[in-house]
Amino acid sequence: DVKVTQSSRYLVKRTGEKVFLECVQDMDHENMFWYRQDPGLGLRLIYFSYDVKMKEKGDIPEGYSVSREKKERFSLILESASTNQTSMYLCASSPIRDRNTDTQYFGPGTRLTVL
């Protein structure tokens, strides 16, 4: 079974702090994604990566950066956390596109609160 893990289920930080959210997948997937989930808005893509050291902006990259130094690990960084970044953050991974099995596999999510 695919396993995607995230470093924390719940996190509370203060405005202005630098925040790291870690995601690790154990299925050798090439693609990894970071989403944020807010009520009424569904999931919105922040950044994604299709290879080590490669990254692409998603729909809402402002205020975030990412790092992918190893294939299995994709980190989301909030350089200076703000209250409007309070949200649920979901990491996902997927293999290189296969028309028959190309779903994304999600981690359990990190609920971040910025005070």
Place this chain on the structure above:
Amino acid sequence: AQKITQTQPGMFVQEKEAVTLDCTYDTSDQSYGLFWYKQPSSGEMIFLIYQGSYDEQNATEGRYSLNFQKARKSANLVISASQLGDSAMYFCAMREGPADSWGKFQFGAGTQVVVTP
């Protein structure tokens, strides 16, 4: 512009009944994929079912089926014989484009389903 529309923010359904969750999508691509996910209160997103734009048959997975109407651009999820454990948020998602689109998904806002005894 919103590419995935789920018009039902929430619904109640009685145990053992069938329920249909609506999803319409907007794309000009010929090649795309449609997905449904379930998110229980624990937060994890669980993949339920997939329909490819070129698939002629509606997808089915156990009690889940996808009513794919390409001309109407709709991909409704049907859950037959609802169970209490089906209570969750359900998301419709679309992947547009050919194989070099890196698998980017667009998600709808979700439908909260509550199954009652």
